[in-house]
Amino acid sequence: MVIERHGCDRCHMLHPEKWTFRYLTEEPPEPPIAPQPETQAQPQDIVGSAQVRGEPVSAPLSVFSFGVVVGRPQRDFSGRLLEDVDDWDNPLYFFEPWRPVRVGNKIWPVGQAALPIAKPQITGITPQDGGEWANQLYGRLAEYAQRLTFNVGPSELWGAVPPPLCYEGVAVQEAWLRAFLRRPVSIRPAVPLAMPLYELSAQEVDRLVDYFQAVHSMMPEPEEPVARQPEGAAQQQERFRRLELAEKLIHDTKTYCGKCHRFAAVGAGELATPNEAPALDEVYRRLQVTYISEWVKNPRAILPYTAMPINFPPGEEPLDRSVFDAPPDQQRQAVVELLQNYDRYLRQKYHFSPDASGERTTEPRP
Ligand code: HEC
Numbered sequence: 001m002v003i004e005r006h007g008c009d010r011c012h013m014l015h016p017e018k019w020t021f022r023y024l025t026e027e028p029p030e031p032p033i034a035p036q037p038e039t040q041a042q043p044q045d046i047v048g049s050a051q052v053r054g055e056p057v058s059a060p061l062s063v064f065s066f067g068v069v070v071g072r073p074q075r076d077f078s079g080r081l082l083e084d085v086d087d088w089d090n091p092l093y094f095f096e097p098w099r100p101v102r103v104g105n106k107i108w109p110v111g112q113a114a115l116p117i118a119k120p121q122i123t124g125i126t127p128q129d130g131g132e133w134a135n136q137l138y139g140r141l142a143e144y145a146q147r148l149t150f151n152v153g154p155s156e157l158w159g160a161v162p163p164p165l166c167y168e169g170v171a172v173q174e175a176w177l178r179a180f181l182r183r184p185v186s187i188r189p190a191v192p193l194a195m196p197l198y199e200l201s202a203q204e205v206d207r208l209v210d211y212f213q214a215v216h217s218m219m220p221e222p223e224e225p226v227a228r229q230p231e232g233a234a235q236q237q238e239r240f241r242r243l244e245l246a247e248k249l250i251h252d253t254k255t256y257c258g259k260c261h262r263f264a265a266v267g268a269g270e271l272a273t274p275n276e277a278p279a280l281d282e283v284y285r286r287l288q289v290t291y292i293s294e295w296v297k298n299p300r301a302i303l304p305y306t307a308m309p310i311n312f313p314p315g316e317e318p319l320d321r322s323v324f325d326a327p328p329d330q331q332r333q334a335v336v337e338l339l340q341n342y343d344r345y346l347r348q349k350y351h352f353s354p355d356a357s358g359e360r361t362t363e364p365r366p
């Protein structure tokens with residue numbers, strides 16, 4: 001396999017850790033209160049239900065039932081399992097699921113509370129597959145982060161090491177992946193090392209692309225059918241105006257995206273801190289359409305460690321009305337549409353500009 005031959009799995013985690021545990025059938029662990037129905041099941045469905053279905057789920061026995069959790073137990077900066085004690089003085093651990101866990105007839109969701117598991121409940125541990133160097137780098141970065149007092153927690157710091165590749169097949173576009181494998185570029189300013197340049201043959205690139213796609217047998221369904229009615233000039237203007245507001249919002253450095261995200265790749269000689277996030281203007285050709293919308297809806301339902309919060313809490317007040325005065329749902333849809341069509345938007349912006357010959361703040365893409 002190309003992955004082992006080139007040692008890709010030294011840096012990259014391919015599959016997260018897995019614990020099997022038992023619990024009293026009569027007293028299954030109680031999942032956290034489900035949030036709004038919208039943020040609940042969908043993202044998880046996309047990013048892992050195939051695996052969940054394939055795994056043995058709790059088969060009720062007389063007294064005990066069994067569960068399987070895939071993800072990452074909470075650890076401190078030095079890599080030690082975070083520990084508490086349960087009512088019987090057993091060591092108690094906290095497991096962050098990366099896929100929804102079935103406990104009894106309920107589902108423990110991803111991206112919310114960690115699942116408490118006491119030591120005697122654990123019946124098996126399968127360590128994570130790959131990512132040994134990422135773990136070592138994590139330890140080193142943790143030392144720096146603490147010494148330099150960066151405002152980054154043990155969970156978010158995982159965003160500063162080579163990323164896990166378990167979702168690559170559903171996250172990125174095939175054309176982007178092929179180009180990246182031939183010529184890696186920097187994505188996350190927070191990661192202090194670059195993906196090495198390999199001289200991969202065309203056949204090796206094919207194999208890798210097949211591999212990433214096969215890890216996900218189930219491709220996500222688009223959330224809203226994108227079939228668009230032909231639009232009149234007025235509707236086009238209206239849509240364009242919404243995208244303009246969305247553009248303000250993604251550049252907003254007070255409350256929204258611009259707080260963490262950059263808009264151009266890191267320049268040479270520029271040093272990024274562990275809490276700087278990827279440039280958003282390339283997302284339209286890097287990520288899959290559905291992934292963008294699911295990610296913006298609830299990032300921690302996909303990568304529970306990420307620093308990125310829910311920016312558009314469904315059914316609540318917008319975080320800030322002054323930038324784009326609309327309910328969070330509408331804000332989110334406009335932002336997602338903008339990210340998915342950033343190139344087209346910039347061209348249109350140039351086109352609609354009352355003074356096309358005048359000053360432009362952003363260059364349209366050729
Ligand atoms: C020395 C460590 C290292 C090795 C070995 C390595 N990578 Fe990477 N890789 C990285 C880093 C670091 C990044 C993240 C770059 C960024 O986000 O700026 C990355 C990113 C990636 C991405 C893009 C992830 C995304 O977010 O879309 C893919 C795909 C990838 N690597 C595949 C591979 C493959 C395939 C191999 C083996 C041929 C490999 N890597 C070997 C360090 C490594």
Ligand code: HEC
Pocket residue numbers: 159163187188250255256257258259260261275276277278279280283286287292295296303306307308309311335339
């Ligand atoms: C608190 C910091 C923070 C805020 C605020 C934030 N993000 Fe993020 N975002 C991140 C981090 C960190 C990542 C990288 C995740 C990873 O490691 O893959 C990210 C990743 C992304 C990605 C995927 C980029 C890629 O190429 O993989 C998109 C799209 C995105 N954010 C959109 C947004 C939007 C839209 C907003 C505002 C509505 C926003 N983010 C606000 C921290 C933030």
